[in-house]
Amino acid sequence: MSDNIEYPKEPGKGKVFAGLILLGIGIIFLFQQLDFFFFPHWLFRWPMWLIIWGIFIGARSNFRNSSWLIMLLIGCVFLLDDALPDYNVHAAIWPLAIIVFGIWLIVRRSHPGDQDKWSRKWEDKWNKHQYRSGNPFEPVITPVTPVDAPQDPSGTRPSANTGTGSTNIPPTGSYKSAFLKGDDYLDTVSVFGGVNKTILSKNFKGGEIVNIFGGAELDFTQADIQGRVVIDITQIFGGTKIIVPSNWQVVSDMAAVFGSVDDKRIKSTGADGSKVLVLKGVSIFAGVDVRSY
Numbered sequence: 001m002s003d004n005i006e007y008p009k010e011p012g013k014g015k016v017f018a019g020l021i022l023l024g025i026g027i028i029f030l031f032q033q034l035d036f037f038f039f040p041h042w043l044f045r046w047p048m049w050l051i052i053w054g055i056f057i058g059a060r061s062n063f064r065n066s067s068w069l070i071m072l073l074i075g076c077v078f079l080l081d082d083a084l085p086d087y088n089v090h091a092a093i094w095p096l097a098i099i100v101f102g103i104w105l106i107v108r109r110s111h112p113g114d115q116d117k118w119s120r121k122w123e124d125k126w127n128k129h130q131y132r133s134g135n136p137f138e139p140v141i142t143p144v145t146p147v148d149a150p151q152d153p154s155g156t157r158p159s160a161n162t163g164t165g166s167t168n169i170p171p172t173g174s175y176k177s178a179f180l181k182g183d184d185y186l187d188t189v190s191v192f193g194g195v196n197k198t199i200l201s202k203n204f205k206g207g208e209i210v211n212i213f214g215g216a217e218l219d220f221t222q223a224d225i226q227g228r229v230v231i232d233i234t235q236i237f238g239g240t241k242i243i244v245p246s247n248w249q250v251v252s253d254m255a256a257v258f259g260s261v262d263d264k265r266i267k268s269t270g271a272d273g274s275k276v277l278v279l280k281g282v283s284i285f286a287g288v289d290v291r292s293y
Helices: 012-035 048-058 069-082 090-109 120-125 175-179
Strands: 184-193 194-200 205-211 217-218 225-236 239-243 248-259 260-263 275-284 287-290
Touching: 012 048, 048 248, 048 260, 069 090, 069 248, 069 275, 175 287, 184 194, 184 217, 194 260, 205 217, 205 239, 225 239, 248 260, 260 275
Parallel strands: 184 205, 194 217, 205 225, 217 239, 225 275, 239 287, 248 275, 260 287
Antiparallel strands: none
């Protein structure tokens, strides 16, 4: 199986942080072997490595995404079972995990307009908007006066309803509704089920996939992108299959724990550098499969 997915190379900061983690782990192991200090047995269990890996991922991304938090919570929940043997923590692990993940979904999906994980192009398109302090999603349009437009004797510009404003002003309406409108954005959730979707947009801008004991299959063969587009994937015990055109460039920035991100496309030299699909997020006991037909 060939791996055609490109992985971004983080200069400096990530290597330094990884080196510090390895240094700390090595010192702890050394002290344990030499009996300098007492370290509890649960400190060397697999949930601790999940916690350390989550902290590393969070530090690498400046803790901007939620992938590190999911791994940290899962590691802490399983670690409690080893750290507190006198309590029946094991019976409460999965209910607690489901509750925490449900709260996370509610909080995260209640503020889709605040997520800065998708295409930067959409933000640049709306960066001329001014927002009222009372409602940050309600745009205030400032009309632009053409050069040859008659000026009011008082020195004020014509009002927005006179029809003399610029036609390049973005349409009015809620930023949130425009952000989630149409096929340009992807927002799928599958819990104990599956999602099968064909994307037809010729200006796809990115989106989000959440799988919990479920899966998603996305077909982009009839779609098109411009520039760099980000898809944020969060899945636990699930899987995602993505079918893309052969000329797209795929970049993986995902954290896979007991899972994988595989590119099963035939190696192609005709990848278009102006069409880059970035996969971000976390995959726990799950996989991401990239194909091209």
